[in-house]
Structures are given as C-alpha cells and as structure tokens.
Amino acid sequence: MAQPVRLWFKKYGKAKFISHLDLNRTMIRAVRMAKLPIWYTEGFNKHPYITFPAPLSIFVSGENEAMDFKITNSIKFAEIRDKMNKVLPQGIEVIKVSEPVMKVSMIHWAQYKIELLFENCSSMETYEILQSCKNAENLNIEKKTKKGSKIIDVKQYFMNADICYNQTNTVIDIILPCGSTDNINPSLILDAVQDYSDRKFQYTNITRLMLLNDKMEQFQ
Amino acid sequence: MSYKQIEKILPLVQKPGRYCGGELNSVIKNPENIDIRYAFCFPDVYEIGMSHLGMKILYSLKNARDDIWCERVFAPWVDMEEQMRKNNIPLYGLESGDAIKDFDFIGFTLQYELSYTNVLNMLDLAGLPVKSCDRKDLSPIIMMGGPCACNPEPLADFADMFILGEGEEVNLEVIDLYKIHKKKHSTKEEFLEEAAQIKGVYIPSLYNIEYNDDNTVKRITPKNNAPKTIQKRIIADMNNVYYPDKFVVPFIDIVHDRAMEEIFRGCIRGCRFCQAGFIYRPVREKSPETINKQSRALCDSTGYDEISLTSLSTSDYTKLQELLPELISWSQDEMVSLSLPSLRVDNFSPELLEQINKIRKSGLTFAPEAGTQRLRDVINKNILESEILDTCMTAFSGGYSSVKLYFMLGLPTETLDDVAGIAQLAQKIVNLFYSNPNKPKGKGVTVTCSTAVFVPKPFTPFQWEPQDTIDTVKAKQKHLVSSLTSKKITCNWHDSKTSFLEAVLARGDRRQCTVVERAWKKGCKFDSWEEFFDFDKWMQCFDEENIDPQFYANRRRSFDEILPWDHLDYGISKQFLIREAKKAYQAQTTPHCRIQCSGCGANKLEGGKGNGTACSTLV
Structure with a gap:
C-alpha cells in the first residue's frame, strides 16, 4: 500500500520566476534524482505522481508550500527532506516532510505578505495612499478566468489587511480566498489599488506565508 | 549591474x-x-x-x-x-x-x-x-x-x-x-x-x-x-575527450529537453548535399562502455527521463546491437526512455524496431531526400526504393500508421519528373499500408512529405552548384501538389525566400559584411523566425550596397574559381569534391567509407588513420 506524504517547501529568489508547470517538472526531476521510492503513474508514459494542493502563481514567493505524493517503501521523512535538498536548484528548499493531516479540499484561505512602493513615493507616503484606499466605496477589478471575465469587489479583503511601513518598505499583510471554490490572486488586489489610487507601483514583492483552512487554522 | x-x-x-x-x-x-x-x-x-x-x-x-x-x-x-x-x-x-x-x-x-x-x-x-x-x-x-x-x-x-x-x-x-x-x-x-x-x-x-x-x-x-x-581541429580519441557528466537543467520547457549522449562524430555516407557529412570527417566512435557510463551519469545528475543517442546517422554506429541491450538493462528499471534519431532505412532491421518498441513508440521519420532513384543516385543517398518500402512495411507491421518523409527540392539535375516522383513514392507507401494484412486495425495511414529547398554549401561536392531561383522552386512546389494522388498524403515545405538568403550567406564573401550590418541596422533580427523574416528589407540592403545576391546563390561556379573559403582546410581535398561532383552529373554513386575509401583526404587528419589507410578501418 502506497503511503501518502506531504512535503513542505519554500520557493524564493530566482525560483519565483518559475511557473507552476515548470515547478511541477522541476519537482518530478528532483524526486527521480533523489531516487525516492515514489509511486509512479501506471499509464503508458510512467512518471512520478505528484500534486500541489494549492499551486503558486509565477512571481509569488512561498514560505510554506505543499506538495503531495505517495511512497511505496518506507523511508524516514528526514531522509526524504535531505535527499531532495541535495538535488533541488537554488530557491527551492524542503523545510519538512509530514503525513498529510488535512484534506486538500479544506484549504480556504492563504496569508500573503506584500512588500511594495509606489513610484516616486516614500514608504510612509505609500502607506498613506494604501490606507486611503481602505476608504474607497469599492475596489472593483476585472478578474479573468478561463470562462471569461467578471468584475469583483476586493474591498472586503483589503479592509482587513494590516499595513505597516519601515524605512525602505511598505508591507501589506492580507488574507485572501484560496482553494478550488474561490481563489483570489494577490496581484488582483494590487491592480485594484493601482486603479483606485491612479498610481503605479515602483516594485512589488509578494510572498505567500501559509495556507489556512476555513477556521483560519494553518493547513497541515 | x-x-x-x-x-x-x-x-x-x-x-x-x-x-x-x-x-x-x-x-x-x-x-x-x-x-x-x-x-x-x-x-x-x-x-x-x-x-x-x-x-x-x-x-x-x-x-x-x-x-x-x-x-x-x-x-x-x-x-x-x-x-x-x-x-x-x-x-x-x-x-x-x-x-x-x-x-x-x-x-x-x-x-x-x-x-x-x-x-x-x-x-x-x-x-x-x-x-x-x-x-x-x-x-x-x-x-x-x-x-x-x-x-x-x-x-x-x-x-x-x-x-x-x-x-x-x-x-x-x-x-x-x-x-x-x-x-x-x-x-x-x-x-x-x-x-x-x-x-x-x-x-x-x-x-x-x-x-x-x-x-x-x-x-x-x-x-x-x-x-x-x-x-580545422578535430578530436582524435572520442573515449578520452571531455564530456559533461552534468547538463544545466532548464526550468522552462525547451526544444530538446532531455539528456543527450553523442555516440560518434562524422558520417560514413558522403551524401553529396550534406555539409555535416564532410566537415565532421573522419568518423570517430565512442565505445559502448563510454556511452553507457556517460548516459547513466547524465540521467543521475539531471533527473531526465529520456536520453537521446545523437550522431549524424545513429544506425551506422557499429556496435548498436551491443549498446542497446546494455542501455536498456538499466534504463527500463529507472523509467528512462531512449530515443534514436537519425536512423537510416537501409539498416533499420526488424530487430532494431523491436528494441525501439521496448523503449517508446513515437513517429517514424525517414529522409529519402529525392523522389526518384536517379536523383537519389545523383546526391549519393545510396538508398533504394525497395529499402524505403521494406522499412515502411516493417514499421506498419510493427504497429505504426504514420510515416514522415523528408525531401529536398532543387537538387542538381532535378527535373519535374523527379518532383512528381516524390508524390509517386508517397502513394506507393500509402498503397503498401492497405496491402498489408497485418496493418493496425481501424487506423488510416498518413504519409507526410516535408520538402526543404536545397541550399548548396561549402565543402560539399555541390559547392559550385547554382541554387534554383525562387520562381523555379515555386513552380516545382506547384508541380508537386498537382502530382499528389491521395488525401492520405500531406505536403509541407520551407519558404523558398528563406532558403535563398541562406544560399547567399552560406557561400558569401567578405563584401557581404556591409549587407549584414545594414540589415541589422534596419531592424532585421530573428531571421529564422517566420514572423520576423523580412525578405524585402534584406533585398533592399543588397541593393543599397550594390551587391547582387543572385551572384552568390544562383550562379554556377567553375571548378577553377577561387572560392571565398579556399584558405580554410577541413581536411577534404578539392580534387575529391570535384570527382564527386562529376560523378553526380552521371548519377554514379560512391560507396560509403566502410565499403571502400573514396580518398577524401580526411584520413590524413589526426583521428584518421594517416598513411593513406582508410578511416573506416578505425572502427
């Protein structure tokens, strides 16, 4: 009987320019190189079977990302971690390996940290503009999906965001819907804020901190 | 920065x-x-x-x-x-x-x-x-x-x-x-x-x-x-020359995203249009042990699940029957598939097909290059029609139902009959499929003919040949389409304007530098990409530099003309190339290096045998 395993990893630095599809390929090669006793698909082109509970968008870093697979022989979790870290490219790092505690369908939210500055603005000025966006009547933005596009109001999420600043940066801490039923990409929030404030960002740096269930508990 | x-x-x-x-x-x-x-x-x-x-x-x-x-x-x-x-x-x-x-x-x-x-x-x-x-x-x-x-x-x-x-x-x-x-x-x-x-x-x-x-x-x-x-420089000993045990593994999908193991350099064949067949002489093989060891190291360090055995003509590797079982012995367990590009129809045996079937079934592609036997003899392809048909029969019996064929238009001495011969050969393959009692059930056959335009290249017996003009090529393409007799056959081809510019540059001289610079200044780049290739702009540049591109592409050069690359020595003697050109006009073939040394000169290079001994005795 194959045993399900959940691997937790960070994705940062140059690896944030890697799309989900490319990450999938990178991970498949890594588990092959690490020679893990991983369960392969039975199809004509057999390949290691891995899934990602919550795919991460390109340009977004991740602190606590999950990847699921099954193993066919017993192997210590720490050994999986160490073997993987030997063969992964820089910017992808396994933190730990565990048994899956929650079902993937329990993912409801994700917490993000967004560092940013508006063009020609100090971190304090950026902070003030962001705060003023909270007073907006709405923060409407067009969300494009495979089925077409629709206008959504992201104000409810932005209202509850914590915003702070230091000397160099302004930082938004925000929780957004994540998962198969409802999903909002943090870049949508940024687009909405740009539209409302009629300003452009000088740079943005988005990191997904963790995945959460519907009770706002960390996904495990 | x-x-x-x-x-x-x-x-x-x-x-x-x-x-x-x-x-x-x-x-x-x-x-x-x-x-x-x-x-x-x-x-x-x-x-x-x-x-x-x-x-x-x-x-x-x-x-x-x-x-x-x-x-x-x-x-x-x-x-x-x-x-x-x-x-x-x-x-x-x-x-x-x-x-x-x-x-x-x-x-x-x-x-x-x-x-x-x-x-x-x-x-x-x-x-x-x-x-x-x-x-x-x-x-x-x-x-x-x-x-x-x-x-x-x-x-x-x-x-x-x-x-x-x-x-x-x-x-x-x-x-x-x-x-x-x-x-x-x-x-x-x-x-x-x-x-x-x-x-x-x-x-x-x-x-x-x-x-x-x-x-x-x-x-x-x-x-x-x-x-x-x-x-030119060559490596004498392929078993001891440096070969990487690691490849940089890209994140994004690339054209050939797999491990590649070079199995030999050079080619024994001497197809008269093929520059690679001459400039990489003599043939130098790696041993099966080296190939096996290097292949395995590459798979281990990259995580690739596919390894491609590369060379100019993979089935000419003398120890293929020894190598394949060795590779398969570990590759199957590690779920690594092998791919063997560049197989020839004349030594594509049922045994080889069986080995490949163990690996993975992909499309079959053959390159007869010309539609008639006469023209195949002119270019020294040394493949008989019966061999092409036999191979297709083997493939159909082995479960394949689509074949891709590569041809060239505009080869020296080509007539409209040779062009029509491409369609006729394709039709024979279609007929063969339906006459085969063992054909795959419930499937139709597709024969795809890809036609490129012949570009004469330096250091080949055809280096003196004129390229067909763009209009002639267009007429031949039209003739080919009108000669098709079945919907099972699809034809596609390269743009003849692209091939014309290739022919101009391939045999160009130093005066073309100004044209290249002008074209770049005018914004020409990614010329090999259809969406960027601007033929008219290039022609304008030739015009402005007062250089006639047809002088380079469409002119027959005489054997005693000093060619722009005559000071470069690739180990192939001009006398040999002239001999080969003359044999081509008479549709006479030259046997490959293992049957008989044709005295090209490459045996005098390091790695060749030297002392006039044929290179083929090396392997």
Whole structure:
C-alpha cells in the first residue's frame, strides 16, 4: 500500500520566476534524482505522481508550500527532506516532510505578505495612499478566468489587511480566498489599488506565508 | 549591474525563466578567484540555445577549469530586448547577471546563417561596437565557431577570431595564450597575431582579399606570418575527450529537453548535399562502455527521463546491437526512455524496431531526400526504393500508421519528373499500408512529405552548384501538389525566400559584411523566425550596397574559381569534391567509407588513420 506524504517547501529568489508547470517538472526531476521510492503513474508514459494542493502563481514567493505524493517503501521523512535538498536548484528548499493531516479540499484561505512602493513615493507616503484606499466605496477589478471575465469587489479583503511601513518598505499583510471554490490572486488586489489610487507601483514583492483552512487554522 | 535591476523587468516579459538563470547544475563561481570570464552566446532564444549539445560540452569543459568561469547568454526575445534597452540593462551572463562587455571572451556559436543578425544585435545589446576594428581593447575577444565558421566571411568584419572544427582543445589553448598576453598587457593585435599560429584559429583581419572584375575572388593573402591555410581541429580519441557528466537543467520547457549522449562524430555516407557529412570527417566512435557510463551519469545528475543517442546517422554506429541491450538493462528499471534519431532505412532491421518498441513508440521519420532513384543516385543517398518500402512495411507491421518523409527540392539535375516522383513514392507507401494484412486495425495511414529547398554549401561536392531561383522552386512546389494522388498524403515545405538568403550567406564573401550590418541596422533580427523574416528589407540592403545576391546563390561556379573559403582546410581535398561532383552529373554513386575509401583526404587528419589507410578501418 502506497503511503501518502506531504512535503513542505519554500520557493524564493530566482525560483519565483518559475511557473507552476515548470515547478511541477522541476519537482518530478528532483524526486527521480533523489531516487525516492515514489509511486509512479501506471499509464503508458510512467512518471512520478505528484500534486500541489494549492499551486503558486509565477512571481509569488512561498514560505510554506505543499506538495503531495505517495511512497511505496518506507523511508524516514528526514531522509526524504535531505535527499531532495541535495538535488533541488537554488530557491527551492524542503523545510519538512509530514503525513498529510488535512484534506486538500479544506484549504480556504492563504496569508500573503506584500512588500511594495509606489513610484516616486516614500514608504510612509505609500502607506498613506494604501490606507486611503481602505476608504474607497469599492475596489472593483476585472478578474479573468478561463470562462471569461467578471468584475469583483476586493474591498472586503483589503479592509482587513494590516499595513505597516519601515524605512525602505511598505508591507501589506492580507488574507485572501484560496482553494478550488474561490481563489483570489494577490496581484488582483494590487491592480485594484493601482486603479483606485491612479498610481503605479515602483516594485512589488509578494510572498505567500501559509495556507489556512476555513477556521483560519494553518493547513497541515 | 545588480541582479535587482534585471529582476525588476522580468515581470514585464513573457517566460521570465529564460532570463533569470539559477537552473539546476548552472555553475556559480566567485569572480575574485577567476582569471578568465567567458560568455558563451547562442544567437537565438533560450529554448533553442539550451537544446544545443555543443554549448553544453564547451560550457562544462571551461567550467571544469578553476581559472575560467563560463556563463550562458542567449538572444533576448523582442519583449525582453525592449525592456533592456529602455532600462539601460546591457546583455548579461545568466549565471552572474554581470554585463558581458567586461568579460575576457565572448564566444558565439554559428549554427545557421539566419542567426547572423542576432550576433550583431547581441554585441550591440552588450554595449560593444559590432565591428572588430572598432573594438580597440584586448578584451573582450569576440570568437565564433560552429558549422557556419567553415565559411565565416560574411561575419569577417565582426569577429576577432574564428575557430575551425571541434572546440574542446583549441578553446583552452586560445584561453591559455590570452592569459599570458593579459598579464603582459599586450594589445589586441599582438594577441591575435600569436593566436593565428594556433592550429584551428582563423584571424580574419590577417587576410587580405582581392577580387576580379567579375566579382569572383582573385587572391587571398595572409599577412604578419598568418598561415596560408587554416586547418580545422578535430578530436582524435572520442573515449578520452571531455564530456559533461552534468547538463544545466532548464526550468522552462525547451526544444530538446532531455539528456543527450553523442555516440560518434562524422558520417560514413558522403551524401553529396550534406555539409555535416564532410566537415565532421573522419568518423570517430565512442565505445559502448563510454556511452553507457556517460548516459547513466547524465540521467543521475539531471533527473531526465529520456536520453537521446545523437550522431549524424545513429544506425551506422557499429556496435548498436551491443549498446542497446546494455542501455536498456538499466534504463527500463529507472523509467528512462531512449530515443534514436537519425536512423537510416537501409539498416533499420526488424530487430532494431523491436528494441525501439521496448523503449517508446513515437513517429517514424525517414529522409529519402529525392523522389526518384536517379536523383537519389545523383546526391549519393545510396538508398533504394525497395529499402524505403521494406522499412515502411516493417514499421506498419510493427504497429505504426504514420510515416514522415523528408525531401529536398532543387537538387542538381532535378527535373519535374523527379518532383512528381516524390508524390509517386508517397502513394506507393500509402498503397503498401492497405496491402498489408497485418496493418493496425481501424487506423488510416498518413504519409507526410516535408520538402526543404536545397541550399548548396561549402565543402560539399555541390559547392559550385547554382541554387534554383525562387520562381523555379515555386513552380516545382506547384508541380508537386498537382502530382499528389491521395488525401492520405500531406505536403509541407520551407519558404523558398528563406532558403535563398541562406544560399547567399552560406557561400558569401567578405563584401557581404556591409549587407549584414545594414540589415541589422534596419531592424532585421530573428531571421529564422517566420514572423520576423523580412525578405524585402534584406533585398533592399543588397541593393543599397550594390551587391547582387543572385551572384552568390544562383550562379554556377567553375571548378577553377577561387572560392571565398579556399584558405580554410577541413581536411577534404578539392580534387575529391570535384570527382564527386562529376560523378553526380552521371548519377554514379560512391560507396560509403566502410565499403571502400573514396580518398577524401580526411584520413590524413589526426583521428584518421594517416598513411593513406582508410578511416573506416578505425572502427
């Protein structure tokens, strides 16, 4: 009987320019190189079977990302971690390996940290503009999906965001819907804020901190 | 320049994975411990350049030395170029993010003529003058190599040096010489003059070219002790030459995303149109043990699930029957599939098919090159129609139902009957499928005929031949379509205008440099990409430089004409090429090297047997 395993990893630095599809390929090669006793698909082109509970968008870093697979022989979790870290490219790092505690369908939210500055603005000025966006009547933005596009109001999420600043940066801490039923990409929030404030960002740096269930508990 | 600047523009371009570096097995070194910074440039996009085996070999070879740091550079796609120019980001090495204009060497590999404008564009993006004479400093030295370096004259004004032949040894010799000159603070001229003495190194600025009134070459004169002819370099022993045990594994999907194991160099066949078949002589094989060991190391270090055995003609590897079971013994367990490109129809046995079936079933592609036996004899393809049909029968019985065939239009002596012969051959294959009692059930057959336009190339028996004019090619394409007799046959072809420009540049001389520069200045780049190729603009440039492109492409050259590449020696004698050309006109074939030595001259090269013994006895 194959045993399900959940691997937790960070994705940062140059690896944030890697799309989900490319990450999938990178991970498949890594588990092959690490020679893990991983369960392969039975199809004509057999390949290691891995899934990602919550795919991460390109340009977004991740602190606590999950990847699921099954193993066919017993192997210590720490050994999986160490073997993987030997063969992964820089910017992808396994933190730990565990048994899956929650079902993937329990993912409801994700917490993000967004560092940013508006063009020609100090971190304090950026902070003030962001705060003023909270007073907006709405923060409407067009969300494009495979089925077409629709206008959504992201104000409810932005209202509850914590915003702070230091000397160099302004930082938004925000929780957004994540998962198969409802999903909002943090870049949508940024687009909405740009539209409302009629300003452009000088740079943005988005990191997904963790995945959460519907009770706002960390996904495990 | 800091990597931060690059990072800022990456969200604004397609496929940022092309530009960020950081791939598995990419080599990072501390610049403080490095004597030589080397930028290896492939003048096309990442996905194409990263598929190129030669680059992988030379990248790893240089990085195996502690004093050299070799980085990869590809042509940024137009969206990235726009951002780089807008933000003043010069062309940088993927590993360090440092501007390559400050490197010691910038090397370009010349794989096809239509990448020449990209070479210029990359030099410009690096912030360097494109012309060699305008770069006064010792560094960076711009060197170029690869198959197109066998007639590099259209790029002679831009390169500081060309490398002829195989690069594994000569690259390091050049770097070692440069190190001495760098320490001595030599001038660029002092270094180049001494480098010209290294075998395989061609310094174009040390040769003076004079022309006759009829525009043919009158005289090629070396100066400052440069050798009269420059001999290509080859590796004598394929089992002991450096081969990488690691490939950089790209994040994004590339054209050939798999491990590649080179099994031999050169080709025994001598097809008269094929430049590779002559410039890479003599044939030198790796042993099955070497191939097996290297293949396994590559799979272990990359995680690739596919390995491709590469050569010019894989089924000509003498120990294939010994090698395949060895490879399969581990590859099946590790779920690695093997691919064998470049199989020939005349030695494609049912046993071989069975071995391949164990591996993975993909499409079958054969290259008869010409539709009639007469024309196949002219080009010395040495394949009989019966062999093509037998092979298709074997394939159909083995479960295949689609066959792809490669042909060329415009081969020397070709008539409309030869063109129609392509359609007739395809029809015979269709008929064969339906006559086969063992044909795959419930499936129709598809025969795809891909026709390229013949481009005469230097160092082939057809180097004196005129290329068919664009109008003639169009008429032949039309004739081919009208000759088709079944909907099971699909035909597609290359654009004849592209092939015309290739023919012009392939056998061009130094005067074309001005045209290449003008075309680049007018915005020509990515000429091998249909969406960017601007034929009219190129023709305008020829016009403005008062150079007739047809003089290079469509003119029959005489055997006694001095050719622009006559000072370059690829080990193949001109007498042999003339003999072969004359035999071609009489549709006489020449047996391959293992049946009989045809005296091409390659046996005098290292790696050849020397002393007039045939190279084929080597294997």
